[in-house]
Amino acid sequence: MQPPPHDISAQIARMVRADWGRILAALVKSLGDFALAEDSLQDAALEAMAAWAERGLPDAPDAWLITVARRKALDRLRRDANFARKSAEIAYLQELEVQADPADAMEQIPDKRLELIFTCCHPAIEEKSRIALTLRALGGLGTDEIAAAFLDKPETMAARLTRAKTKIKAAGIPFVVPGADELGARLDAVLRVIYLVFNEGYRATSGQDLMRADLIAEATRLARVLRTLMPKSEQVAGLLALILLHDSRRFARLDAQGGLVPLREQNRARWDKSKIREGRALVKEALQSGPPSPFALQAAISALHAESPGWNETDWPQIVALYDALWQLEPTSVVRVNQAVALSFAKDADTALAFLTRHVDPREVAPYQPYHVALSDLLLRAGQRAAARAALAKAVELTHQPEERAYLLAQAPRYRDA
Amino acid sequence: MQYMLMIYSEEGKGPQPGTDEWGPFMKGYMDFTKKVQDDGVHVAGDALQPAATATTVSVRNGKTHTTDGPFAETKEVLGGYYLLDCENLDAALAYAAMIPTADHGRIEVRPVVVWE
Numbered sequence: 001m002q003p004p005p006h007d008i009s010a011q012i013a014r015m016v017r018a019d020w021g022r023i024l025a026a027l028v029k030s031l032g033d034f035a036l037a038e039d040s041l042q043d044a045a046l047e048a049m050a051a052w053a054e055r056g057l058p059d060a061p062d063a064w065l066i067t068v069a070r071r072k073a074l075d076r077l078r079r080d081a082n083f084a085r086k087s088a089e090i091a092y093l094q095e096l097e098v099q100a101d102p103a104d105a106m107e108q109i110p111d112k113r114l115e116l117i118f119t120c121c122h123p124a125i126e127e128k129s130r131i132a133l134t135l136r137a138l139g140g141l142g143t144d145e146i147a148a149a150f151l152d153k154p155e156t157m158a159a160r161l162t163r164a165k166t167k168i169k170a171a172g173i174p175f176v177v178p179g180a181d182e183l184g185a186r187l188d189a190v191l192r193v194i195y196l197v198f199n200e201g202y203r204a205t206s207g208q209d210l211m212r213a214d215l216i217a218e219a220t221r222l223a224r225v226l227r228t229l230m231p232k233s234e235q236v237a238g239l240l241a242l243i244l245l246h247d248s249r250r251f252a253r254l255d256a257q258g259g260l261v262p263l264r265e266q267n268r269a270r271w272d273k274s275k276i277r278e279g280r281a282l283v284k285e286a287l288q289s290g291p292p293s294p295f296a297l298q299a300a301i302s303a304l305h306a307e308s309p310g311w312n313e314t315d316w317p318q319i320v321a322l323y324d325a326l327w328q329l330e331p332t333s334v335v336r337v338n339q340a341v342a343l344s345f346a347k348d349a350d351t352a353l354a355f356l357t358r359h360v361d362p363r364e365v366a367p368y369q370p371y372h373v374a375l376s377d378l379l380l381r382a383g384q385r386a387a388a389r390a391a392l393a394k395a396v397e398l399t400h401q402p403e404e405r406a407y408l409l410a411q412a413p414r415y416r417d418a
Numbered sequence: 419m420q421y422m423l424m425i426y427s428e429e430g431k432g433p434q435p436g437t438d439e440w441g442p443f444m445k446g447y448m449d450f451t452k453k454v455q456d457d458g459v460h461v462a463g464d465a466l467q468p469a470a471t472a473t474t475v476s477v478r479n480g481k482t483h484t485t486d487g488p489f490a491e492t493k494e495v496l497g498g499y500y501l502l503d504c505e506n507l508d509a510a511l512a513y514a515a516m517i518p519t520a521d522h523g524r525i526e527v528r529p530v531v532v533w534e
Contacts (some may be wrong), residue, residue: 122507124507124511170529171502171507172419172421172505172506172510172529173506174505174507174508176506176508178508182508182512210437236434
């Protein structure tokens with residue numbers, strides 16, 4: 001039976017996307033021009049859509065794409081008004097075309113995705129543009145898809161991407177992996193971009209939102225690519241572990257009606273065992289190789305939850321200690337609030353409230369919704385019902401996500417005077 | 419590729435002439451200038467007189483307007499520049515971070531247009 005045309009185009013789109021980052025990286029490397037490389041690959045992808053739907057998939061789709069993309073680049077350069085100045089690039093491309101045997105085109109090209117990631121996440125590019133550029137260049141996501149994920153208009157996102165690509169070229173952002181003295185800071189920026197992509201997908205609770213699920217998949221894929229390219233980096237292992245461990249709870253976070261289920265009430269049988277297994281192994285590795293990064297510590301906390309058969313059996317003292325280590329690296333109130341919650345289960349609610357008073361400035365955390373959620377629960381457990389109700393009301397006021405708001409409102413009866 | 423490294427700082431902030439910090443600060447500039455010259459990237463570089471010496475000129479409808487002071491009333495003013503010929507932005511940013519004023523002011527790095 002002939003599959004419907006829609007399936008073929010979806011299959012082609014998947015294949016093109018799977019190879020996108022690697023092919024684009026190779027093209028940027030050989031053309032020395034990010035925008036030209038991307039435009040040419042886009043041309044090739046469009047041609048692939050038409051040709052493959054008609055004649056079927058070639059033996060080596062990746063080699064087909066890069067060969068066609070090079071030809072498209074040549075066409076574009078020839079059309080260019082400044083033909084004379086581009087003669088070096090044209091000669092190079094023509095040489096490639098003559099010797100091109102599509103079958104080994106991919107084997108000849110080295111993997112330049114690491115250079116591509118560091119270029120897209122360069123600190124000279126605005127952070128939101130780094131995220132968009134990374135999703136576009138490494139993930140092969142379309143401008144429309146990226147715009148939808150960030151609730152932007154497609155035109156706005158397209159303009160943002162164009163601005164970023166123009167800056168890469170005009171400001172001379174190099175296509176290189178930073179040297180040892182720069183690598184630490186630059187890797188932080190890369191990891192942050194991947195984490196933000198994940199968070200954008202994870203924060204949205206509606207399971208039907210396919211695009212958001214895609215962002216989680218994309219962040220996981222990017223972290224895996226980075227892990228392959230930098231297998232010795234403890235920070236990379238920590239980030240991948242954090243993503244896998246958080247994501248292992250994806251299907252337990254929502255009830256049948258799409259309502260939010262907090263960690264404490266989740267059905268642990270619905271946690272993804274294979275993600276937990278992989279995440280735990282990575283945490284172990286990350287913690288063994290030198291001083292742990294913030295990602296590794298957060299992953300370690302997540303792993304302790306994943307390992308525990310239930311909420312009450314959780315190793316809370318260890319989680320308190322890990323938050324303390326995290327606070328040494330990131331001295332923020334957010335860390336302290338989370339630590340107070342862990343402390344309330346390691347000891348009791350009164351101890352946790354005293355800890356909050358000592359370590360958190362209420363004015364600073366006033367606009368921070370999770371603080372009021374945590375505070376209301378601690379006060380309730382400490383028997384201070386009136387204050388607990390006030391904190392819950394404040395938490396509801398600061399909650400804009402419908403599912404979370406519904407969850408908090410459903411808690412209200414517990415806060416009434418006994 | 420040529421990059422203009424524009425040195426901005428608040429006047430009166432940072433080391434001042436006649437203080438103990440001034441000598442090492444100026445030596446920092448001499449060392450930096452020597453370094454970019456030795457590295458073969460130096461094209462030009464100058465320090466500017468204070469913003470109080472600035473005069474702003476504009477021509478509207480054929481009429482020249484001359485006003486006292488810099489065109490924008492900002493706390494941080496342009497105090498000098500280096501024009502460097504670097505391989506790429508990363509190299510230019512690395513030099514920018516070595517400019518002594520970077521530790522209390524800001525260095526804006528802009529690529530220079532190459533006319534085709």
